[in-house]
Amino acid sequence: MTPFRNPAGASSARDPYSHSSYRRSMLAFLALVLAAGAGSASAEIRIDNAWARATPPGIDRGAGYMTLHNDGEQTRTLTGATADWAQSVEIHESREVDGQMRMQALPEGLTLEPGATIELAPMGLHLMIMGMDGPLTQGEERSLTLEFRNGETRKAQLDIRAPDGTADQHSH
Ligand SMILES: [Cu+2]
Known part of the structure; x- marks a missing residue:
């Protein structure tokens, strides 16, 4: 009956973690892309x-x-x-x-x-x-x-x- 009683609480318990984990994997991905870019640039x-x-x-x-x-x-x-x-x-x-x-x-x-x-x-x-x-x-x-x-x-x-x-x- 009150599924939205505490949506803020529910999301704040969950989102910061999944958000930062997403960010972390994006940063790792970007680092890989940059590293690969530097590697191919040096071949120039x-x-x-x-x-x-x-x-x-x-x-x-x-x-x-x-x-x-x-x-x-x-x-x-x-x-x-x-x-x-x-x-x-x-x-x-x-x-x-x-x-x-x-x-x-x-x-x-x-x-x-x-x-x-x-x-x-x-x-x-x-x-x-x-x-x-x-x-x-x-x-x-x-x-x-x-x-x-x-x-x-x-x-x-x-x-x-x-x-x-x-x-x-x-x-x-
Ligand atoms: Cu010399």
Whole structure:
């Protein structure tokens, strides 16, 4: 006879729980969608021809080279890299100043506009790898994790080539 006697009480006992549970599952779903979105977005950065020169014993620095393509529609900024076999990795640029090659860090990172291709190569842009735990040996592969400003990361496999790099450099 009085089914609606206390509708507010009944609903307040039940709704907050089911509502928050719904919200929680929606948030979890959204998090999954966002995570999947970030994953596919990172595939828009393409890495080709990643390599480094072999290094002599006793030298704890090396330089990583590669070609980066931004196949996506958003600007990406490479801010640096990490490796579990080195203390730090910085983005550097070599340039000739008064007849001498000088290296300069690029703390602002390296910006890749949509559609851009940037080549990191000897005598120019490179990843300066510092505090290596041992020499780079020809024929091995070393993994670097590239870091982008939006939080994305990409793995690059450096192909370790002959110390003089001649096998891979064409004169030009
Ligand atoms: Cu350098």
